[in-house]
Amino acid sequence: MTSSRGLSHVREVPRRTPLTWVRSGGLTTVLFLLPLLFAFGAFSWYPIVRTVIMSVQHTNLVQPATWVGFQNFRNVWHDPLFPIAVKNTAYFAGLALVFGYPVPLVAAVLMSEVRKRRGIYSALAYLPVVIPPVVAVLLWKTFYDASSTGAFNTILGWVHLGPYPWLQSQQWAMPSLVLESTWANAGGTVIIYLAALTGVQTELYEAAAVDGANLWQKIWHVTLPQLRGVLLVTMILQIIGTAQVFLEPYLFTSGGPANATLTVLLLIYNYAFGNSLGGDYGNATALSLMLAVFLALFSLLYLRATRSWSTR
Amino acid sequence: MNDGDFGRGLISDAEWRTPSVRWGVGTLQVLLLVGLVIGGLGPILWLAKSAITPTIDTITHPMSLFPHGSAWSNLREAWSSVHVGRYFWNTIVIAFGSWASQIVVATTGGFALSVLRPKYAKLINGLLLTTLFVPAVVLLVPLYIEIVHPPLVHHSFIDSYWAVWLPAGASAFNVVLVKRFFDILPHEIFEAARIDGAGPFRLFWSIVLPMSKPIVGVVSIFAVLASWKDFLWPLLVLTNPDIQPLSVRLPAIQSQTSLGVFLAAMFIACLVPIAGFLIFQRSFLRGSGLGGAIKG
Numbered sequence: 174m175t176s177s178r179g180l181s182h183v184r185e186v187p188r189r190t191p192l193t194w195v196r197s198g199g200l201t202t203v204l205f206l207l208p209l210l211f212a213f214g215a216f217s218w219y220p221i222v223r224t225v226i227m228s229v230q231h232t233n234l235v236q237p238a239t240w241v242g243f244q245n246f247r248n249v250w251h252d253p254l255f256p257i258a259v260k261n262t263a264y265f266a267g268l269a270l271v272f273g274y275p276v277p278l279v280a281a282v283l284m285s286e287v288r289k290r291r292g293i294y295s296a297l298a299y300l301p302v303v304i305p306p307v308v309a310v311l312l313w314k315t316f317y318d319a320s321s322t323g324a325f326n327t328i329l330g331w332v333h334l335g336p337y338p339w340l341q342s343q344q345w346a347m348p349s350l351v352l353e354s355t356w357a358n359a360g361g362t363v364i365i366y367l368a369a370l371t372g373v374q375t376e377l378y379e380a381a382a383v384d385g386a387n388l389w390q391k392i393w394h395v396t397l398p399q400l401r402g403v404l405l406v407t408m409i410l411q412i413i414g415t416a417q418v419f420l421e422p423y424l425f426t427s428g429g430p431a432n433a434t435l436t437v438l439l440l441i442y443n444y445a446f447g448n449s450l451g452g453d454y455g456n457a458t459a460l461s462l463m464l465a466v467f468l469a470l471f472s473l474l475y476l477r478a479t480r481s482w483s484t485r
Numbered sequence: 486m487n488d489g490d491f492g493r494g495l496i497s498d499a500e501w502r503t504p505s506v507r508w509g510v511g512t513l514q515v516l517l518l519v520g521l522v523i524g525g526l527g528p529i530l531w532l533a534k535s536a537i538t539p540t541i542d543t544i545t546h547p548m549s550l551f552p553h554g555s556a557w558s559n560l561r562e563a564w565s566s567v568h569v570g571r572y573f574w575n576t577i578v579i580a581f582g583s584w585a586s587q588i589v590v591a592t593t594g595g596f597a598l599s600v601l602r603p604k605y606a607k608l609i610n611g612l613l614l615t616t617l618f619v620p621a622v623v624l625l626v627p628l629y630i631e632i633v634h635p636p637l638v639h640h641s642f643i644d645s646y647w648a649v650w651l652p653a654g655a656s657a658f659n660v661v662l663v664k665r666f667f668d669i670l671p672h673e674i675f676e677a678a679r680i681d682g683a684g685p686f687r688l689f690w691s692i693v694l695p696m697s698k699p700i701v702g703v704v705s706i707f708a709v710l711a712s713w714k715d716f717l718w719p720l721l722v723l724t725n726p727d728i729q730p731l732s733v734r735l736p737a738i739q740s741q742t743s744l745g746v747f748l749a750a751m752f753i754a755c756l757v758p759i760a761g762f763l764i765f766q767r768s769f770l771r772g773s774g775l776g777g778a779i780k781g
Contacts, residue, residue: 201685202601206609209594212586212654216628217616223627234634283517286496286510295770296762297521300529303762303769305714307732308751311739312532315748324531324547356524364770375494382497388506391495417622420716424736438622445626446721454626461622468620 227458234454245459255460257432258440261422264347265354265436266415273355273362274408280359281366282396295367299360306357310424313353314340317425340426343433350421350434358414362407369403370396405479412475413468437464529755536560536752540745559749567742569731569750576730576754579719580712582650587708588701590654595663596689600675610664613657625717628652632722648722653712659704666700667693706761706768713758 194200228245230238249255284294301309316324317339326336339349377395386394397404419438422428428435428443437460445457500506535543539556546552563569598606632648633641642648670693678688694701716732723729726737731754739747762769 198601198685199603202597202603205593205597205601205685205689206603207593208590208654209597209609209660212590212651213613213616213657215631216652216655217619217624217657218612220624220627220631221616221619223631224623227627227630232630234630280517280521282495283510283514286494287514292766294518294521296766297518297525299770300525300759300762303710303758304529304755305732305758307714307716307735308532308754309528311735312528312748312751315744316528318547322545322547327546327548356528360525373495378495378497382500388496388500388510396495413620417620419622441622441625442717445629452626454630457626461620461626465620465623469618472618 224458224462227454228462230455232454233452241455245455246463248456249460249463252440252456254432254435254440258435258437261347261432261434262416262418262436262438265351265418265434266412268348268351269354269415270408270411272351273359274411276355277359277362277366278400278404281363281370282392284363285367285370295364298363301357302360304357306420307424309357310353310421313349313356314425317349341430343430346426346430346433350418350425353425354415354418354421362411365403365407366400369400373399401482405482409472409475413472416464416468529759532748532752532755535745536749538745540743543744543748556745559745560753563742563746563749563753567738567746567750569734569738569753571727572729572731572734573753575728576713576732576757579646579649579730580709582646583653583712584705584708586650586654587656587659587704591656591659591663591704592694592697592701593689594660595667596693598660599664599667600672600688600693601685613660616655616657617661625721629721643722644725644728646723646728649712649715649719652718653708656708659708662704663697663700666697670696702765703768703771706765710758710761 227238229240229242231241231244232238280298284291284298287294304312318324318326319336319338319341320326321330321336323336323339325339329335329337338345340346373396377399378391381391381395417438418436419442422434422436422439423442426434428439441457441460441464444460445452445454496506496510531547534550535547536559537555537557538551538559539553540559542549542552597603598610633643635642674692675688678692683692714732715730719730720733723733726734731750735747735751735754738750742750
């Protein structure tokens, strides 16, 4: 490209016309970009813009869409299910953080110091991640069988605990969902931490050892500070991911019992597709936009709040 | 990563020789291994066992090992009478199409943005990166409506595999991954090929693609796995049970058949991802690390 342009400089004063553009490879470049532009234009950029438009419209796919201003947002805001869904989603994300955030870190630090057959550890940790999520959820649903002969209740029965109602109790349904979700996702985080741990500068460990630091002091003053950036990113990614939890509440409990596991995404699904008479697409897009804006603001605040800490 | 590196890590060789560290850390590592075997492998082994156990035994004694013999018929029944065989095939067809569209978009797009580098590449890059920050849920409803009532084409794509294949191509993550790989290829080779008279198509097909096998492999593995895992989107756009993939059919199968046959169907659904993982373990684990690096 540069060479042909260089030649044209010699022959004549370069003027940008469609013909020179084609000759210098502009058209071929566009041809190569065509699949990307089509895929993203049609299935990413256009739908994003469309969401914003639909959130201020009333659409039922039969009549032409009508402009309703912020009515959809008001509908969602005053829906009695809205605060329940928000509360449940926050509860899920919070529990997932408590259950799922420290475990991969501890596991990864221990695994990085395994001296023989480390591959077995990472393979075992990653195995649940490759199981199709639908299979994982339905399998755990079988485990969570509330009768005394359910798999989990049988195991707990050996030590004279239970039987527990698991998914059938308002109190235990959400923790049960979080437990499965942690099992299904922790392996991916372990692998990310393992990769990050190989990047810790070994000189720092040696320097710490020279200064007389013991193992705990090395973990606390070298390993964790060196992982700071990755730890902060995995935390925000986990929060963004768990705020969009759908599969677990949908397949485990359909949001029940008594809306105890109704999450924001499930509510969006119910608005749009839950009613066989026709979806309320306006409310659904309004709520998904509210969630997206909230997550964006939350991430911004999070990045700002942790900036000084992550780059220190 | 090899054994020679040890002693320079968190635990030095001198520390490793002290009994308290050796036994303390060693015990924790053994406990972790036991936990991983029970937690990571246990549920899958239980599924494998229950897939060939009579339903009544699984219900009454879920943790016993074949109290009244095995029932291989579960697998046969799942494959034929519950039509898992057909859904299995549907899953493969969907995964193949999604793979093809992701590879085409990622390689041609990455090539144009990294090697051909038009002036507007920055703009497209920016737009691509923006989509990484937009949560997937924002796309759900408008994308569904676009499939039901596509603009320009007046023909619904509901119950067509194109409705799953084409949107799969819009993965910014893939394009970024491939573009970064192309960025670090030696660009002198491209210049040499140009001087030898190779046009962009020749450059792409005979030079860049053969050099990018590792990244195409990683993207392929993740494309197939993601398609195998996908649930909500195929559930929405493929309404005809005959063409639905396994993941969408499994919840329905549960209510249609006995527990033993259902568990056998779930076991069959796991086989391909697990086999793929065991074969391509290295790429899987490296790819996940890469994901973290890019997200970071």
